[in-house]
Amino acid sequence: xxxxxxxxxxxxxxxxxxxxxxxxxxxxxxxxxxxxxxxxxxxxxxxxxxxxxxxxxxxxxxxxxxxxxxxxxxxxxxxxxxxxxxxxxxxxxxxxxxxxxxxxxxxxxxxxxxxxxxxxxxxxxxxxxxxxxxxxxx
Amino acid sequence: xxxxxxxxxxxxxxxxxxxxxxxxxxxxxxxxxxxxxxxxxxxxxxxxxxxxxxxxxxxxxxxxxxxxxxxxxxxxxxxxxxxxxxxxxxxxxxxxxxxxxxxxxxxxxxxxxxxxxxxxxxxxxxxxxxxxxxxxxx
DNA sequence: CATATTTAGTTGCATAGCTAACCAACTGAG
DNA sequence: CTCAGTTGGTTAGCTATGCAACTAAATATG
Numbered sequence: 344x345x346x347x348x349x350x351x352x353x354x355x356x357x358x359x360x361x362x363x364x365x366x367x368x369x370x371x372x373x374x375x376x377x378x379x380x381x382x383x384x385x386x387x388x389x390x391x392x393x394x395x396x397x398x399x400x401x402x403x404x405x406x407x408x409x410x411x412x413x414x415x416x417x418x419x420x421x422x423x424x425x426x427x428x429x430x431x432x433x434x435x436x437x438x439x440x441x442x443x444x445x446x447x448x449x450x451x452x453x454x455x456x457x458x459x460x461x462x463x464x465x466x467x468x469x470x471x472x473x474x475x476x477x478x479x480x481x
Numbered sequence: 482x483x484x485x486x487x488x489x490x491x492x493x494x495x496x497x498x499x500x501x502x503x504x505x506x507x508x509x510x511x512x513x514x515x516x517x518x519x520x521x522x523x524x525x526x527x528x529x530x531x532x533x534x535x536x537x538x539x540x541x542x543x544x545x546x547x548x549x550x551x552x553x554x555x556x557x558x559x560x561x562x563x564x565x566x567x568x569x570x571x572x573x574x575x576x577x578x579x580x581x582x583x584x585x586x587x588x589x590x591x592x593x594x595x596x597x598x599x600x601x602x603x604x605x606x607x608x609x610x611x612x613x614x615x616x617x618x619x
Numbered sequence: 620c621a622t623a624t625t626t627a628g629t630t631g632c633a634t635a636g637c638t639a640a641c642c643a644a645c646t647g648a649g
Numbered sequence: 650c651t652c653a654g655t656t657g658g659t660t661a662g663c664t665a666t667g668c669a670a671c672t673a674a675a676t677a678t679g
Binding site for chain 1: 485490492493496498500501502521525539591592598599605610612613615618
Binding site for chain 4: 358361362365391392393403404406407408411424427428429430431
């Protein structure tokens with residue numbers, strides 16, 4: 344009914360992908376949000392909240408909650424920023440460090456599987472276009 | 482950081498589009514979800530909850546809530562199904578009927594604007610690809 | 620026909636996201 | 650140096666979504 348609508352089709356696809364990636368991270372008992380938050384910190388230990396929000400393209404408030412949850416699960420910890428007393432560095436715990444490879448692999452496995460179904464080029468084109476549309480939007 | 486990730490880029494784009502369409506429907510004091518729910522009913526008055534959920538690609542439970550909200554705002558009403566006592570038909574109120582054209586136009590205006598920025602073909606290709614990926618997913 | 624199964628819709632509970640308002644710490648202008 | 654403004658992060662309150670469990674109605678099966 345809204346076959347030509349960018350909004351409708353993108354949001355519907357996003358919800359569907361949410362389920363696919365949720366399955367992929369289920370073995371770790373992490374939601375996609377949690378897994379991506381963790382992956383971002385694992386790639387840049389000591390990242391600040393504001394950087395994290397920017398990296399994940401979420402609001403700062405949302406980043407606070409995401410980190411809260413992973414701190415509660417002993418996967419992340421906050422340390423006071425060195426120069427600026429308002430800032431907090433986010434560090435992975437050793438437990439989280441052990442997951443780094445598996446998480447990246449879990450996500451890569453889904454991606455590879457979908458590339459198989461959709462064709463590597465179509466897949467890459469779509470992602471590229473998504474980014475391109477994104478940067479054109481307000 | 483997740484530049485090549487289908488999940489990441491699609492969900493981020495979806496959130497961004499959410500904001501764009503939210504602006505478009507703001508004059509009606511409707512969120513995008515509400516506006517699309519209403520538009521779906523306006524296109525098919527008497528639609529059943531299950532059909533609505535399928536049309537909007539949301540869970541039935543979510544459809545229930547969406548309709549609840551619009552019933553509370555006197556834009557929709559439920560009528561008992563004719564044949565099957567479990568079913569409910571969803572009908573637009575006269576007040577909602579007045580909005581039909583404006584809502585469709587508001588959405589079309591955003592789309593046209595974006596087509597201008599992104600190029601009509603790129604826009605259409607992307608939407609087509611989104612649907613194509615969607616039907617390949619579980 | 621009586622009971623078991625399926626189906627339409629709802630409710631409870633949880634997650635992730637947002638904006639707005641806030642606090643505390645930093646910065647800069649006078 | 651002080652006070653106004655800015656900035657990093659948090660909190661409050663809201664929406665949309667999902668899954669799982671439920672109710673009630675319809676259907677099927679024996």
